[in-house]
Amino acid sequence: MAQRKELRHICLTGFMGSGKSTIGKILSKHFRIQFVDTDDRIESAEGMSVKEIFRQKGEDFFRKKETEHILRELDASEVRIISLGGGALMHNPNREHVREKALLIYIYSRPEEIYQRIKHSTKRPLFRADNEEITEEQSLLRIRDLMDQRAEGYSQADIVFDRDQMNAEEAAKKLYDMIRNGYPEFQAATGENRKNANAE
DSSP: OOOOOOOOEEEEEOOTTSOHHHHHHHHHHHHTOEEEEHHHHHHHHHTSOHHHHHHHHHHHHHHHHHHHHHHHHHTOSSOEEEEOOTTGGGSHHHHHHHHHHEEEEEEEOOHHHHHHHHTTOSOOTTTOOTTOOOOHHHHHHHHHHHHHHTHHHHTTOSEEEEOTTSOHHHHHHHHHHHHHHHOHHHHHHHTHHHHHHHHO
């Protein structure tokens, strides 16, 4: 495991449909810092959706771009919350860089909960192909298989956060309290102490 050199950012990892982006946006408002979704960054740079990138240029191309964007965000001077793609931590260089510069939070949801959130999605390139009809049982098997493949990356997390039984607002507030109480060095990096003092 890479040794942490500094704690400048928060990185959110988790399976597709776990709520990384939704929770991350709310969490960023609590901390009053920027939120970044690496998938959104890649889509903007390439001018096409992640699904189209997978289809036209392949997964290897996407993973290369993903690493480039992760490194760019981690090197940013301003503290930020970064939502990582669901498979980003399968690649060891990504894991090492994230561990060096960020508090890594794994947002966990059970496969059944994930299925309910993504079953109608057309934006999941590794979950279903165009016009493919798959049963709920087949979908759950795919989700479990992918989660198993990514388990090593998820195991690197500083915090494993089970968000089932909570909506996004509740999950973000609980995470905010956990980070403030358990990681004061991140609170210092955000300058939140100074903000709070100025507000009083």
